[in-house]
Amino acid sequence: MTEKIRETLRDSKQARWTALALVSFTMMCGYFFADVMSPLKGLLEGQIGWTSSDYGTFTSAYGWFNVFLLMLIFGGIILDKVGVRITGFGSVLIMVIGTVIQYWAISSGSLQGTTILGIKSQVFFASIGYATFAVGVEVAGITVTKVIYKWFQGKELALAMGLQVALARVGTAFALAFSVPIAKITGVANVSRSVLVGLIALCIGLLAYVVYIFMDKKLDQSIADAKPENVEEEEFKISDIRNIVTNKGWWFIAILCVLFYSAVFPFLKYATDLMVNKFGVALDVAGLIPSLLPFGTILLTPLFGNIYDRIGKGASIMIWGSMLLVVVHLLFAVPFLNNWVIAILLVILLGIAFSLVPSAMWPSVTKIVPERQLGTAMALIFWVQNWGLMGVPLLIGWVLDKYCVTGQTVRDGLTVNTYDYTLPMLIFSGFGFLAVLFAFLLKMEDNKKGYGLQKPNYVR
Secondary structure, three states: OOOOOOOOHHHOHHHHHHHHHHHHHHHHHHHHHHOOOHHHHHHHHHHHOOOHHHHHHHHHHHHHHHHHOOHHHHHHHHHHHHOHHHHHHHHHHHHHHHHHHHHHHHHOHHHOOOEEOOEEHHHHHHHHHHHHHHHHHHHHHHHHHHHHHHHHOOOOHHHHHHHHHHHHHHHHHHHHHHHHHHHOOOOOOOHHHHHHHHHHHHHHHHHHHHHHHHHHHHHHHHHHHHOOOOOOOOOOOOOHHHHHHOOHHHHHHHHHHHHHHHOOHHHHHHHHHHHHHOOOOOHHHHOHHHHHHHHHHHHHHHHHHHHHHHOOOHHHHHHHHHHHHHHHHHHHHOOOOOOHHHHHHHHHHHHHHHHHHHHHHHHHHHHHOOHHHHHHHHHHHHHHHHHHHHHHHHHHHHHHHHHOEEEEEEEOOEEEEEEOOHHHHHHHHHHHHHHHHHHHHHHHHHHHHOOOOOOOOOOO
16 A cells, blocks of 8 residues: 655645745845935935946945855855745845945935945945945845745645745835935925835844744655655755856856846836936826836736746746847937826837746746755855846946936925936847846756756646
C-alpha cells in the first residue's frame, strides 16, 4: 500500500495567502517611502532651494551603498545562508533607520547654507538616509521573492509574485498621488510631513513582518515533519556564485531587468514634473496622472502572472512589454502631443508594459537558477539593476539642468525653472529599445538550454 504524501503548511490555501498578504504589506510600505519624494521636486526647488541636479543626486543615492559597498550581494548571500526570518527582519529595520536619517535631514533647518564634499549638507544627509533605506528595501525585495517561492513552488507562483508586485505598486501610487496633498495639509507646504508619514508606515510594515516570522517557523516545522528520513537538502556554497555569473541566461535576464527598470522607475521620479512642465497640469494634482501607472498594475500584473502560470509564454510576455515601453516613451517625446488626456492614455499604456515584464521576469529567475542559489541570484540581479537606478536619475537631472531649462515661472508663490522633457524621454526610449534586444536574446537562450520559460508554472 502506497504511503500518502504528508502535507505541509503551504498546502493550506489560507496559510500561504496569509503569508503573502503579510510580506506584501511590508513591501507596499517600503515602496510608498521609496517614491514619497518623487512628486515633491518642485516644492524642494522652491521651498528649500534644491536644483534638478540636487534632486538627481538624492535619487541616485538609492544605489550608492548597494552598488559600491556590494550590500545587496552580501544581503543575498546572508539570505541563502541564514534564511528569510533573520534577513527579512534586519532589512526592514534598516529601512526604518534610513528613513529616520532622511526625515531628520529634510526637517532640520540647521543644515541650510552648509556643504559637505561639495554637496549641500541637507542633500548629503538626505541622500545618506535614502541610500541606507535602499539597502533595506532591496534586500527585503529579494527576501520576499524567496518567501513567495518557499510557499508557492509548484502552485500559483507567478500569480503570487504578481500580486506582491501589484501591492508594492499600490505603495508607489499612494506616494505619487498623496505626497503633495500631505505636504500641504495645513495649507503651508512642508515636505517633511510626507517623509514622516512614510516613516510611520514603515514601522507598521516592520510589525507585519514580525507576525510573518511566526508563520515561517511553523512552515519550517511542517516541512521537517513531512520530509522523509535520511534526506538532506544541498546547501548554498560561496562557489555557487561562479555558477550564477557564468550562466548566460542569468545575464540576459539581469541586463533586461536593469534596462527595463531604468526606463520606468527613474521616469516616475520625474513624471510629476513632466506633467507640470509639458502637459500644464497643476502641481497639486499632477501626481495623480503618474499614479495611474501603479494602480493599473494592481489588476494587470496578477492577470499576466496567472496567464504565465497556466499557459506559459514568459519570454514572449517580456518581449511584448519591452516593445510597448519603447512606443510609450517615444510618444512622450513628441513635442506637440501635450494634452493631459494624451498623458493619461500614455501612462495607462506604460502601466500595461510595467505589468507584462515583471509578471514574467521574476518567476523566470526561479527556472534559471536552483532554489539554494535563488537569494544570491536575485541579489546579483538587483545589484545590476541598482547601477541603473543610481545612474539614470543622476543623468536625467544633469541633462535637465544642462540642456532643458526653458525659463522660470512662479508656482504657489515659489520661483522655479521650467523644462523641456523631450531629450529625457528619448533617453528613456533608448533604454526600452535595448530591453527589447535582450528579451529576444533571452528567448533564444531558452530555446537552446530548455529553461522552460515558455512553459506553464503550475503543477497540477
